[in-house]
Amino acid sequence: MPHIRPWDPSLTSSLAGVGPGPSARDRRLALRAALAGAAARPVRRLRPLVLPGATDALGARLVEEAGFTAVYATGAGLANAGYGLPDLGLISQTEVADHAGRLCEAVRIPLVCDADTGYGGPLAAMRTVRLLERAGVAGLQLEDQEAPKRCGHFDAHTLIPPGHMQTKIAAACEARADDALVIIARTDARSAHGIDEAIGRGRAYVEAGADVLFIEAPRTVDELALVGRELAGTPLVVNVVEGGKTPQLTLAEYAELGFGVVLFANYLMRSMHLAGREALAHLREHGETASRADRMVSWSERQSLFNLPAFSAAETALDQELGKIK
Structure with a gap:
């Protein structure tokens, strides 16, 4: 039976959070389209995706209003702004999924969610994928720290073995009901073991099924260049942490080094602070x-x-x- 709608569709089409909007799959495909230019070769053709972070629906709306293609649900920002806690892995799986759902409802652009370690082993990561997928996220990020995790620009990180992280990534990919959901693999190996270990883990994580690589906290421009060369062909994230361990460069400079996704996870929160x-x-x-x-x-x-x-x-x-x- 056809749906009865005697009013002009424009009456409800702009009511984000209440009216109709793009489907979760449409937003995932939009994110993948944006990422398609994030691994172009040669790098002069690379079109960086600028990914601002938001801690709440207000921030997500501001990101969308400013004209950005996608928004990032920052885990550190949620801990800080939502709970008054430091980024030490204290926020739970279901708290993050509930939060991500609210942000997805508030905007029409794709949302990428920081999912920490997946909140446990491979089975926990699989459940995390299902929860966040139902919440409507377009992509999610998993990292290879041991639980409880720490901010990537803190010190004293401990990591799970690379083979275990490969299993977690493969399990996360298997859990997807929608194969358009983007899986981002992050490694904190630079802080724990050095840049060569970080690059080696990056290769392994792509083999396991990761769509995007996030090599956290390179220390120098030379290290950024090395990551860009060695992991070329996969979209690469650089995390811009003002006052953190990675050099702050321009978008053009990051692109020249091979980074197609430039993440400003907590710039908005710190400015509002x-x-x-x-x-x-x-x-x-x-x-x-x-x-x-x-x-x-x-x-x-x-x-x-x-x-x-x-x-x-x-x-x-x-x-x-x-x-x-x-």
Whole structure:
């Protein structure tokens, strides 16, 4: 029986989180299309995918509004902003899946989710894939640290054996109900064992089925260049951590070195952190906010980001008998 919809489809088409939107598979295919230019040879043809991180639906909306192709659900950012905890592997599998689902609902662009170690061995990683797949993510990242994991720009990492990580990646690929779901393999071997070990693990992880490689925390431009040369042909992630261990370069410089995905996992959170600190200092000192109105978004800008006008129009139109809706 055909679906009865007497109203103009434009009434609900823009209601992210409530109205219709692109399917999870469509977003996964969009992410794969974006990644297609992230491993081009020669590198002058490489088109980097800039991947800003978000800690919540507000951040994800801002990333989408700014015109980026995809958004990254940062694990460190979730621990910091969502729970007030450091990035030490303290957030659980189901907490991350629930969080990822909210972000996917808030935007129409693909979402890549930091899934830490998969929260256990191969079977746990398989369940993680299923949970995140149902949440709507377009891609997910698994890393080879022992649990509990640590931020890649901290010290004292311990890793599982490379063969065990290969099994985990293969199991994660097997668990996919949708083969368009992107699996990103991250190694922290540079910190624990050196850059050669990191490159060797990268090769092994691609053999196991990883779609994208994330070699965490190269220390120098020469190390970045070595990774780009040795692992050419697979999309490579460089993680830009302001004040971290990897050199901060331009997009063009990263592309020239062979990196097709440039991740800014916590740039937005840290920028909002400083802005919030300054706003609260002003409030405490002056006891008012009117003189700082030009340092915050306007009331209408805030409502526009969350699409209040379209929701209000749909609410008015739909709050009546079906046959009377125009």
